[in-house]
Amino acid sequence: MxxxxxxxxxxxxxxxxxxxxxxxxxxxxxxxxxxxxxxxxxxxxALSWCIPALTYDKHKGYTGAPHYAAISALKCGADLATIITTESAAIPIKSYNPEHIVLPWLEGEDAVKNIIDSLPKFHSVVLGPGLGRDSKQLQIAERLIYEIKERGLPLVIDADGMYLITQKPDIIKGYDKVILTPNAAEFDRLYTVVLQKAPTEGEPIIDVKRLARKLQVTILRKGFIDIISDGSESLVVNTEVSPRRSGGQGDILAGLLGVFNYWMHVAQSMPHMINERHMGLYGPTLLAAVSACALTRECNKAAFDKHGRSTLATDMIDEIGTVFVDIFGKDRTAGIYS
Structure with a gap:
């Protein structure tokens, strides 16, 4: 015994x-x-009573964000993923996966110049995962947002990027290619700052639309259900998801958003999409957000079905290729970019 x-x-x-x-x-x-x-x-x-139950309403924090965002973008179909970080973080991040291009430019006198000079090489930007809240790095991020807007690049702002936006919401106001990705707590803080009142109890869909309209941007409020609005139209993604909220799941979503945000803006100008009803009704940022949310949630469920309580972000990443095909169909040899 x-x-x-x-x-x-x-x-x-x-x-x-x-x-x-x-x-x-x-x-x-x-x-x-x-x-x-x-x-x-x-x-x-008696022992089992001491183990916390899995729940759908918990939120978590995680510091290994850049790797998860980058590898998810690559698994989704991005050709290259570049991570711009500090010198001390560059080697650890590079060691996660040789596919990453890691540039230690997020500090020093030439930080802004180096990053700005590299922007023409990028098709889409995800800002925030692993950024931190150091005042100098936030100043660099603020300057880069203005440069990104000037170049018209699709932009996703997540994690510590949301902290910056809460401090200075006007820097993204009116930019129609940005997707903000606050969790529940981040959304409440931003809403209170911008609208000078607390969110309405029990009306998250209305609140997301109200804040998106005020800022004139697309907002994706992450949670048990994902609520997306550009201030005009609103969409909800409530497909089944597991109660396991592993660290890194939000970073996976951010990386996928970066890819879909670019794809949808390219698709918008393609001849066969000009008269497409959903693109005309919702636009590229809403469709990008729905796509990324659906893929992330299905990866979470697929990983949980296999691993249960022990599910990690890496297990979700392993599911991206299979789940992508299940949702969107098999890859075509000729597509909208041919």
């Missing part, structure tokens, strides 16, 4: 001789040393 060992106080200093298979464990131990209790069903039930 399995036994549970409970160490009581300080063990005596005598030399221990472990019991043989024929010895009685309780007679072998001395009072105050070690006690043994069978792992009965009642004891196991």
């Amino acid at each position: 399995l036994t549970l060992v409970n160490v009581l106080g300080r063990l005596s200093r005598r030399s221990f001789t472990f019991p043989t298979a024929t010895q009685d464990l309780t007679s072998w131990s001395q009072p105050g040393d070690v006690s043994f209790e069978p792992l009965s069903s009642k004891l196991l039930q």
